Amino acid sequence: MDFALTDDQRDLAEAAARLLADRYPTDRVAALAEAGDADPDGWPHLRRQGWCDPELPVVEKGLLAQEAGYALAATAWWSTVGLAHPALAAAGRELPPGPLTLAWHNDPDTGDGCRAERHHDTWRLTGRRGLVTDAPAATALVVAADTGTGLALFLVSPAADGLTVAPQPALDRLRGAALLRLADTPAELLIGPEHAERVLADARRHGGTLLACEAVGVARRALDLARRHALDRVQFGRPIGAYQAVAHRLADGYVALELATSLALRACWLVGAGPDDAAPDEITQAYAEAVVAARRAAVRACEDALQVTGGLGATWEYPLHWWYRRALWLDSFDTPTDHHLATLAGHLLQPRAQPARPAA
Template identity: 35%
Template sequence: MNFDFNDEQRAIKESARDMLASRYPLEEVRRLALEHERGFTDEQWRELTELGWPGIFVREEDGGQGLGVVELVILQEELGYALAPTPFFSNACAGLLLAAAGSDEQRERWLRPLAAGEARGTLAQLDEGAPMEPTGSSLTGTKIAVADAGSADFLVVAVGEGRHFVVETGGEGVRIEPTRGLDPTRKLFAVHLHGAEGHQLEQDPDATDRAYCTMAVALAAESTGVAQRALDMAVEYAKDRKQFDRPIGVYQAISHRCAQMLLEVEGARSVSYYAAWALDHEPESGALAAAMAKAYASDAGWRVPASSLQVHGGIGFTWEHDLHFFLKRGRANAAALGDARFHRERVAELAGV
C-alpha cells in the first residue's frame, strides 16, 4: 500500500511544473487565449515534443515512451494548473483511440508521427444534429466543439455503434471553421464533412472504452489542476486583501469557503490518481473509477474557481483578472467527454444501484 508517486513520477511532475511555470506565465496564457488564432505557437509545441510528451502513453513499439495513465495524469494536472493553451490533450485523445483500435498499418501511418510530435490529431465526437451515419467509408455531417481541429492533421471521427474513422483534414470534403468556445484557452472548431474519406479503426469495444476512460481521467486531472490554482489564488488573495484593518482570510465566511475548496480539490486529486492507477494496474476497476473521477472533478473543476471568484469580490469579476480563464476552463471541461450527470449515471450502473 503506497498511495504516492515513485521517484520517476515525482521527477516528471516537478519538471513539468517548473517548465510550464516558466513558459506559460498568465500574461502568456492571456495572450494566446485572446490574440492567437490557434492558441499556441510552433515553438511551444516543439518544446513539448522534445520532452516526448505527445507520445508519453504510446507504446515504445509505436514510437512512444511506453508510460502509463498515471504519467499522463501527472502531465494533465500540471497543464491544468498552468492553464497552458496547448493541443496536447486533444492530440492525446486521438492518440489513445489509435493506440487502442488502430491496425498495424494505421498506427504506423498516424500514431507514430503523433507520438513523435510530427503530426497532430484530434477527436471529433459531438454531432451537430442526428448522429453521423457513414456510407461505406464516406462521411457526411457536422461535428461541433472539436478542439484544435484548425491546426490538426487528422481527425478521429466517432460515429454510431462505437465505430471510429480517421479523416485527414487536408482531404476532399473537409471544411473546418472556428467556433467561439466558452474557454478561450482551448480553441474549438466546427468540422463539416461532405463525402470525406474515412479510414475505419478496428472495432474493439473494450479497448475503445478504456481509451475513453483514460481521456475522462486525464481531463479530470486537468480540472484538478485548474481547481488547485484557483484555490491558491483565493488563499493568496485572502492573506493580502485587507478589510476593516484585517486580512479578509481571518473571517470565517472566507476561510471556511477556502477550506471547502481544499476538500473538493483533494477529493478530485485522490479520485483522479486512483482512477489512473486502476486503469494501469487493476483494469476491472477502471471504468467505475474513471466515471467517479470525471463526475467529481467536473463539479470541483468549476465550483472551486467560482468560489475563488467570490473570495476575490469585484476584482474577480473583471476581464483584467485572470481568474475567469480558470472558471471557463473548469466549466468547459465539466461539459466535455461526458458531464457529471452522465458519469454519475455510469457510477450508479457500475456500482449496482
C-alpha cells in the same frame, strides 16, 4: 500500502510545472485566450520533454494533465494524447509526430452525424462531426462514422477534398470547438465495426480520466489565486484570510481538491492497469468517481475564488475567469455528470449477497 508518488513521478510533475510556468505566465494565457489561438511554438517543447511518449503510463499522463490545467497550457496535447493516440495504438499504427484529434460528436445544432461508404478500395465520408477540440492545429483527424454495419474509425487528412473545418462558439477560447463538414471526403479505415465501439469508448474514458486530472489542476490554480488574495488583502487591519467566512470557504475547497486529486490518480492507475489487472466494474466506478469529484472541485474552487476576490475577481483584467471558463467547459464536455452519478448510484444500490448465517 504506499499510495505516495515515486521520486520519478514527483520529478516529472515538477519539471512540467517549471516548463509551463515559463511558457504560460498569466499575461500570455490572457493574450492567447483573447486571440482565441493556441501556442504556435508549444508543441515541439512538449515532444522534447517526452509528453507524447507512447510508453508513458496513465498516472504520469495524469500528472502532466494536472500541470496543464494549472497553467492552462494552450496546446493540443490532451486531444492528441488523451483521445487520438489510444485509437491509433489500438489500430497498431505508428504515432505521427504532429498534433491529432478525435471527432465523434454529432452536430449539436442539427443532430447530423457522419456516414461512410466504400467505393472500390477507398472509403468516403459524408456528414458532420461537431465539438471537435483542437481541430485547426491537427495534422490528422480520427473520425467516427457509421458504415451501415456499425461504427468504424477513420483517419482523415486536414487537407482532404471535401473537408471543411468551421469554428463553433465556445466558452473556453483556449480549447475552441470546431464543426467538421465532410462531403465525399476520402478516408483511411483504422478500426472496423467489429471493434470500433469498444476502442472509441476506451479512448473517451482515457481522455476523460486525463480531463479529471486537468480539472484538479484548474482547482489548484483557482485556490492558489484565492489564497494569495486572502493573504494580501487587508481589511480592518487584518488580512481577510483571518476571518472565518473566508478561511472556512478556502478550507472546504481545499478538502474537495484533495479528494478529487486522490480519486483522479486512482482512476488513472486503474485505467492504465486495464481489465487484465482490474475488474471492469471497478474501472467504471473509479472513472465516474474521479470525473464527478474533479468537475465539482474545479467549479467550486473557481466560484469560491470569485467570492474571496470580490470585485477584483470579476474584472476582465484579473485572470481568474480564464480558469473558470475551463472549469465550466470541463463540467459540460462529453458524458454529463448526471450519467456518472447514475453509474455510482447503480453500484451503491445494487443488492448485495447476504453472508450465510451459521447453522443453529
